[in-house]
Amino acid sequence: MSGERVLVVGAGPSGLAAAWRLRQAGHDVTLFDSRDRVGGQMKTVHRDGFVIETATTILPRSYESVLRLAAEAGMTDELIEANPLMGFGRDGKVHHLRADHLALDAARSKLLSTRSKLGLWKFAADLARMRPTLNYHDLSSAGAFDSETPHAYCERRGLSGEVFDYLIEPIVRAGAGVPADVISVVEFFFLADKVLGSPMVACDRGYSSLAEKLAEGFDVRLGATVVEITESADEVTLTYEDADGQHVETAAGAVVSSMGNRVPDIVPQLAPERAQFLRELTYTSCITFNLALSRKPDEKAAFLVAPRTESNKIFAAIVEHNKAPGRAPEGKGLVGIYGMNGWSVESIDKSDEEIIADAMPDAEKLVPGLSDHVEFSLVNRWYPVLVYSHPGLYRKLGRFHATRPLDSRIHLAGSYNSSSNVNTATVNGERAAKELADRLAGRVGPAATPMPPVLGVGLS
Numbered sequence: 001m002s003g004e005r006v007l008v009v010g011a012g013p014s015g016l017a018a019a020w021r022l023r024q025a026g027h028d029v030t031l032f033d034s035r036d037r038v039g040g041q042m043k044t045v046h047r048d049g050f051v052i053e054t055a056t057t058i059l060p061r062s063y064e065s066v067l068r069l070a071a072e073a074g075m076t077d078e079l080i081e082a083n084p085l086m087g088f089g090r091d092g093k094v095h096h097l098r099a100d101h102l103a104l105d106a107a108r109s110k111l112l113s114t115r116s117k118l119g120l121w122k123f124a125a126d127l128a129r130m131r132p133t134l135n136y137h138d139l140s141s142a143g144a145f146d147s148e149t150p151h152a153y154c155e156r157r158g159l160s161g162e163v164f165d166y167l168i169e170p171i172v173r174a175g176a177g178v179p180a181d182v183i184s185v186v187e188f189f190f191l192a193d194k195v196l197g198s199p200m201v202a203c204d205r206g207y208s209s210l211a212e213k214l215a216e217g218f219d220v221r222l223g224a225t226v227v228e229i230t231e232s233a234d235e236v237t238l239t240y241e242d243a244d245g246q247h248v249e250t251a252a253g254a255v256v257s258s259m260g261n262r263v264p265d266i267v268p269q270l271a272p273e274r275a276q277f278l279r280e281l282t283y284t285s286c287i288t289f290n291l292a293l294s295r296k297p298d299e300k301a302a303f304l305v306a307p308r309t310e311s312n313k314i315f316a317a318i319v320e321h322n323k324a325p326g327r328a329p330e331g332k333g334l335v336g337i338y339g340m341n342g343w344s345v346e347s348i349d350k351s352d353e354e355i356i357a358d359a360m361p362d363a364e365k366l367v368p369g370l371s372d373h374v375e376f377s378l379v380n381r382w383y384p385v386l387v388y389s390h391p392g393l394y395r396k397l398g399r400f401h402a403t404r405p406l407d408s409r410i411h412l413a414g415s416y417n418s419s420s421n422v423n424t425a426t427v428n429g430e431r432a433a434k435e436l437a438d439r440l441a442g443r444v445g446p447a448a449t450p451m452p453p454v455l456g457v458g459l460s
Helices: 013-024 064-072 099-108 114-119 121-133 139-145 150-156 162-176 185-195 207-215 260-266 272-279 341-347 352-366 393-402 422-440
Strands: 005-009 028-033 044-047 050-053 079-082 085-090 093-098 200-203 219-222 225-231 236-242 245-251 253-256 286-293 303-305 314-319 333-339 374-382 410-412
Touching (some): 005 013, 005 225, 005 236, 013 028, 013 064, 013 207, 013 253, 050 286, 050 333, 085 162, 085 352, 093 099, 114 162, 121 139, 139 185, 139 393, 162 185, 162 314, 225 260, 236 253, 253 422, 260 272, 272 393, 286 341, 286 352, 314 352, 352 374
Parallel strands (some): 005 028, 005 253, 028 219, 253 410
Antiparallel strands (some): 079 200, 225 236, 236 245, 286 333, 303 314, 314 333
């Protein structure tokens, strides 16, 4: 073990995963984060006996890297089985499907007509064809399919109408918070394959407990905004600002896990082409609000999805007291409402009261009677959230990923290397840590080389 000092910028899931693996490799790690806590979009609030997830709330068993880290951190006993029951809204009625038996329940459900169900063989065949290219570490492997939106795909494959309205677009909305006519079809297939259809678990004390456990034992500088990090032949130099002014730190290497479009300002020595790719990334916004209820609503599902026919403001309601035990005091309820990107952008400057009043009628369509039993509410404004994966993004990602300089002392992590989620962030934090550890130990292989252009083959 080299035992060298290394720096990690960002204490969200990607930065925490990188720090964990670097410490395992024998390095002395210091973490920097501009927030006043670790965890990024993993934030749990404990209030009056309620365990409130203000952002990230689902943990599918398909998130294998997250679960492996949790086990290594000694948290296996704190991971509890979660209710996999989902509800898809249509015409004022909720149709229930189990996430871990989604195909079977969809075939039995009255959500879709028999004729529409028979047409889903096309989707199943296309998913089987694309599945080998879908992964968490580099989704450019699916670049050959990255030529259209889910809406265009459905139009071309004869899956428009109720299949699109009540199944495919709700899946996109639930996973990305945007309509299905603006993002890559690769995003939809990734969500269908990697997130839906998986059993669910939950953290007994909330997602924040995982982040806090992973951060134990590290030198963590909170409220520290990294201004710049540069590299020389022998070290990296990091400049950051906090309440006490500006500071400079040096180390043998660094991992930067900031949001992608902020990285070029932090790492000015990036190659121009790589910097341009990152600068062009755009991110979604999401307003969520949590409602602590004096009684439980009459709903058995844990995850309720709103189609656009029901709402252009919200895309989901998470019935937390159904998701896992201990979310609310006995006899009480807890529901989280998640806003669409467009509505969130428009509403970001409104007061908490205005936001809830505006969205509550649509929330009531999913969970009737919500507004009659609210003890208190929390409104949370999140930006940036997920990478806006317009068609063509994953083609460009292939060149960005392949041209990363493995011999650098600065390595990049983050969730922009695949569909944005906690597991993608974790996987890429681990990858960046390994590449930095290899560099510091003199194990660097041939430098990454540009990939040839990816030719579109489409789905037909």
